[in-house]
Amino acid sequence: MAHLAHYRESHPLPFVITHWINLVGFILLIFTGFYIHYPFFPNFMSQARGVHIFFGFVIVINCIFRVVAAFFIKSAPAEGTRTVETDIHSWLPQKGNRHQLGAWIKYYLFIKKTHPLGAKFGVPQKISYGLIPFLILFMGYTGLCLWAPAQQVGFFSAGITLLGGLAGVRVWHYVFMWVFIIFIFIHVYLANIEGLSPTFMMFLWKEHPGLTYDPETGTITGYDDLGGSAPKTEAAPVAK
Amino acid sequence: MTTEESTISPLQARLDARGVSRRTFLKFCVAIAVMAGLGKAAAPDVAQALEKSTSGKLLPVVWLELASCSGCTESTAQVTTPDIASVVLELISLNYSETLSAAAGVSLDKARTDTIAAGGYVAVIEGAVVRGWDGNGLRIGGMKGTDLVKETCEKADAVIAVGSCAVDGGWQAGYPNPADCCGVTEFLKAEGISVPIINIPTCPVNPDWLVAVLVDYIMLGKLPELDDKNMPSLIFGESIHDNCPRRGHFENGEFVYQFGSVEEEKGYCLYAVGCKGPQTYAKCPITRWNESISWCVEAGSPCIGCANADPTRTTRNWVDTMTPFLKRQRNMRIGDLYFQAAPVAATVTGIVAAALVCHGFGMKAAGRTKGGADFEPIRTYDAKKLKQAGKEAPTTPINEGNVEKFTKGGDE
Known part of the structure; x- marks a missing residue:
């Protein structure tokens, strides 16, 4: 088993906050x-509508902020490195993603035994993250x-006329909420199935030791135990 | 050729004869003025216009009844309860109506052709245009219904489509629409006939709205302000939900979940039993029906959305888009298969969730749940490239335990 070190550089504080707001x-x-x-259940309609409309605006504004901020805030282009570049680079397809879509699919279908090397996000992950802002705006x-x-x-x-009248708009809004729910299920599953360290990083901004990675060469470069302050992953004795 | 002009006794005499006081009449004029978008202050003008039009030529109207249930005629005529609206309706000269005209056969048909020849008339269309069987699905007086519409609407000053069927096909055009019904707008557009159209949907049409439109037309000599669907904006510009007398219960979250329940007795909101008020734009709660006595929601029925119409899209008739009436959301349809979005979406999501759980067991079995599998030392694609170049590619997977063997020795 192996995983890359999680550094704060991969998820700068503003994006930890936008992620919290999203959640x-x-x-x-x-x-x-x-x-x-x-x-x-009865007696909750005006509260439900108030919350729904308020947070609808919050989510849309948050989404727009997140996309715009991607052009200004720097983040690490991969896990396992503290080098940073403008965040949008790691949102769009990167050099490290090339030729890796098949590898990721094979990995998740257990055909490929080894963990594919990636950029900040794997290919399917990147495709879905790329579509999420459009989904939120829709x-x-x-x-x-x-x-x-x-x-x-x-x-x-x-838009109401285009989408089939108000009855039609209701169906679109409703069905795409389920698309969201499916995304959230898959997202939460894949983010945590190989360990909870990505979640600690994303929500608590807590770093985690692991392998280091050079995004320039696209290779694993070593191991960072974060100065020994954090325990190493179990069953990972360093063999000299 | 001219028609004989219908004349009528002075309005006040007629109102007196029916026991309608001047005060009641003026109240009616206020309602009409407001509905026609003129404001309360215009009530005297309305009264004057109504009085003035009692002398001289009345506005000739040809009322065609196509594929319909005659409900709009019934609603407008209200034969059992003559009210002020019906008095005012006598301000028009209803030259042709299959249901109401006393004349029949050839003489009735002559009244229609004479009116058309004289010009300066308004055509009121009730019911859907039947295009099926080459227009033979509906024949009147030996004529195809489609030809009748063409002939009548072509020379009209304006066409008023009353009721949902005439607007976009209504329930006559409901799937699978075997008679190929459509609304007047779509039909005339396809025939290349350009004439001002006013659409007044709902099932049946509200007589007060028709009167408001006619008074507007008689008074100002022009059509009322129309929206992008050619529906009078002042009548169809606000949702039923926003003017609903049960709206307070909606905001409080007090709902009728079942008919015959205590909640129903208390007059709670009908949202949970499928009320389409939030999706329906019409002034029903203000105008109401049957001499403004009541209307659907006030009478205890959820709104079924009969004012929803799209004159250029027959498939968006209110029945197809609003059924089932007692469910919150419309049915979806693939071919002949109807379904609700909720159970299908929940099932698909459930399958995804189950697949993820199964996959999780797979990940556990593959030993990946504690940090993931060992990394590939090099991308498969790059390894292939190296092999093609005759070089050796590394094959040993990398993990925390062996990483320093393959790197320069922890150079981080």
Whole structure:
């Protein structure tokens, strides 16, 4: 077993915060969304709608901030390194992703025994992260189409007609929420199945020892025990 | 050729004869003025216009009934309860109506052709245009219904499509639409006939809205303000939900979950039993029906969204987009298979979740759950390239235990 060191450089603090906002926002939006879809217990509608509309705006603004910030904030282009470059580079396809889509699929299907070398994200991961902002904006747009004060604004009424009237917009908004839920399931699963260190990094900004990686050459360069302050992964005796 | 002009006794005399006081009449004028978008202050003008139009030529109207249930005629005529609206409707000269005209046969048909020849009339269309069987699905007086619509609408000053069927096909055009029904707008567009159209959906049409449109037309000589679907903006510009008398219960989260329950008795919101009020734009809660006595939601039924219409898209008729009436969300359809999005989406998500759990057991069995598998020493693609160049590619997987053997010795 092996994994790369997790450094704070891979997830700078602003992105830890936007991720927190996403987590809280999604949970509240999905719950209140289900409630607005069908009020499965009484006496909560105006609260549910208030929370839903408020966090809808929060998530969309957060998403726009996250995308814009990617052009300004620097982050590590891979795990296992403290070198940084503009974050958008690791969001878009990188040199390290080349020829690796097949490798990742084979790895997850247990055909390939060894962990593929990657860039910051694996190829399927990168594709899904690339689509998420569009999904959030689509949800924000259809959400506003269903929000009475926006319904008669031309930008939204045109979309309502395009998507099949308000009944149609409701179906789009609803079905894509399930796409979100499926994404979250897969995301949470893949982020944690090989150990919880990515989660500690993402939420608590806690570094974790592991292999070091050179994004220039695309090779493993050694092992960083974080100055011995953190224990090494079990069953990983250093063989000289 | 001219038609004989219908004349009528002074309006006040007629109102008196029906026991309608001046005060009641003026109240009605206020309602009409507001609905026509003129504001309360215009009520005297409305009264004056109505009085003035009692002398001289009345506005000739040809009322065609196509594929319909006659509900719109019933709603408009309200034969059992003549009200002020019906008095005012006598301000028009209904020259042709299959249901209401006293004349029949050839003489009735002559009334229609004479009106068309004289021009300056308004065509009111009730019911869907039947295009099926080359237009023979609906024949009136030996004529194809499609020809009848063409002939009548072509020379009209304006066409008023009353009721959802005339607007976009309504339930007549519901899937699978075997008679190939459509609304007036779509039909006339396909025929290349350009004439101002006013769409007044709902099932049946609300007589007060028709009166408002007609008064607007008689008074100002022009059509009321219309939205992008040619529906009067003032009538279809606000959602039922926003004007609903049960809205307070909605905000409080007080819902009827079952008919016959205590909640229903208390008059709670009908959202949970499928009310389509939030998706439906119409002034039903304000105008109401049957002499403004009541309307669907007030009478205890969830709104079924009959004011939803898309004049240029027959497939978006309100029945296809609003059913099932008692469920929160419309049905989806693939071919002849109807389904709700919720159980399908939940099932797909459940399958994904189950697959992830199975995959998790696989990961555990493969020993990857504590840090993942050992790394490939080199990308497979690069290894292939090296081999093609006749060089040797490293093959030993790298992990924490052996990493220093393969690197320069912990140069980090």
